[in-house]
Amino acid sequence: MKHGRIWAAVLACALLFTGCAGGGDTSANAPSTPMEEAFAGRDMTLSVRLMAVGDNLIHDVIYQQAAARGSGGYHDFGPVYRQIAPIVAKADIAVINQEVPVASDLYPLSSYPAFNSPKELAGQVEGLGFNVVSYANNHMYDKGSAGLAESKRVFDALPSVTVAGIYERGSYDDIPIREENGIRFAFLSYMEMTNVGSSGDTCGIYLKDEETIRRQMELARQQADFIVVNVHWGAEGSDTPNAYQKEEAQKLADWGADLILGHHPHVLQPIAELTAADGRQVPVIYSLGNFVSAQKGNYNMAGGFLDCTVVLDMKTGETRVEGLSFIPTVTQFGSRFSNLHIVPFADWSESQAAAHGLAGNGFSYQFVKRQLENTFGNYLKTGA
Template sequence: MNSRRKYIIPSIIAAALFLTGCATEQTSVADENHELVFEGRKLPIATSPSEVGLTASATLSAVGDILIHERVYKDALTEEGYDFNPMLETVKPFMEQADITVANSESIIGGSEIGLSTYPAFNSPYEVGDALKQAGVDVVTLANNHTLDRGVPAIENAVRYWDQIGMVHAGSYLSADDRSAIALMTRNDITFSFLSYTYGTNGIETPAGRDYLVNRIDPAIIQQDLKRAREKSDVVVLNLHFGVEYQKMPNAEQIELAQFAAENGADIILGHHPHVLQPPEWIDTADGRKVFVVYSLGNFLSGQDEPDRQIGAILHLDIEKKVTADSTAITIQNPAFTPTFVRSSNEKGYHVDLLKNVDPALNTVTKNHLSTWISDLQFIE
């Protein structure tokens, strides 16, 4: 359990099926005294494969909500279409340096062909996807409260376009078979899996028989999916669209669900939906793992104009994988953030800037807030 506090898991979660696993015992036989003589030097031969440790490392970054209001896509309009690339130019170096970068595509990119729209039912241009790809994003999460805003046609257009530009995606699918296939990405011999779920869809029901269109938060289903993901990957990245909008601290449901997910195999938990930053923490699990959770990454690019809703952050994590003959150990380490701010000006229009460039005092307040539960949190600016 987390050393900061103990959690009581709600009965619906406690009643979920227990995960079971199997271990394969590996043995080897070797002569411990055997030595090899080569050109006058004695070179000891390892007595067991477990004596040879193999280590790999990778970096992961993540950003929060991409919610394209009308004033944002109008600002991106050009004679040829839409160009969102200038909006990400300043922060692109902080995103593309990671081996994998994840973003929450909250407003679905159903394309101009079905009509663009803003709050409360969003539909964004395909070019949003192009800009994210150009800025270094490798994975997008699609399960959120706006997934069903414009119905099945928008989802079909969006998923097909993500596939077309080679973007890995999770949370919304076009078939049950697609949903059953875990989204995977391998970097530096470390395989990551990506899962995405939402608390709801603003009262819009999923069409009958098509639950695969959007993943909803259900502890039993999440538990099953985590088990499948662990079987296929080294690191499980779980994205949860949850919490209360504009609240700067996580509520009990977020904390309990994060604890449940950690105990059932999640390694990294990325939170979205509040549209403001909520602090990260470490969760210590019963099996000895340290799981990293950030309860909300805030808005990354949106048209919301309250200062707290203009602030976001780029998360940076280091992941190490150490393999021996007996086990594979994954370590999540060195969490760091780059605070960001969505600016709007007559000169540049909407664009994501570093918060330190906008308001140094607010940048300090933001860093203190993010450090609430991790006192040695680092910042890259």
């Protein structure tokens, strides 16, 4: 996309280097414009490494283990995420789908079907390096509008975090914007459904509200260089995107999305690259699966990081995605979900698979390897 903001920045840089728009060297060897003079011999691109993960789905066994590691009521989730922390650290922007409320100051902790996690989780997610938190999902109203508002308050109190997908009803023109390395990103989040309805003041936006979504896209195009859309959709347990997901993905691309991050099925679904109505190439991962959970299905264990570099060409104001790939992880635990934690697939072994709580029920190292290869093909990479 082209943006007047980019041209203004380029012109400002040109004037900074040349002193003024006129009066420069007019010799035959001199650059012919202030822009060319300012950037002669310079890299005229900006770049941001962006990573994204799926559902941070905190079942009771996970927060119970965190409580046992803490003291004085504090929940220590550190060991759950410790092995993947070096991957997150490589990102300039790291996006996570926070599947459950963190409203423990208002409501008791709870698990499926209506979740509520300790508020300490938020600070530990930020401490890992996740700086964009998406909240539009089917569990966002599990503690009602008040629980959603409290979750936003908890994350908003963290200095490095941008929250997407939570609004005060009717104030949908407030687009979450984050600037990294000179590139401005808009973060929008939508959901197909919620398990619990809410009529409160704090809310999310459903995919069916197309008028609101198209207006947000227009506003985001005016304010940002690159639009990231998180979307909660599809059928739980399905490793294949359905017709609705594909139709909605194409709409979002046509309306202005530059990258689409899918959630909700709790299993991985493929990456595709769509052609938008204006000719842009728009990557979509239909489901990032579970980042962490205590689900019991063989296909629920694999998750990981969508990894890419967003590049802004300062000459043209156009953005593009380079190096699109997927870095896989596995949720590892023993019997009865003991010692539950995430392991990079590159560090996961046959012996760990054999000791997994699901081993002996068709789950194995080769099972996960095949799942990853069949889902991502050439996009798959094991190292960060």
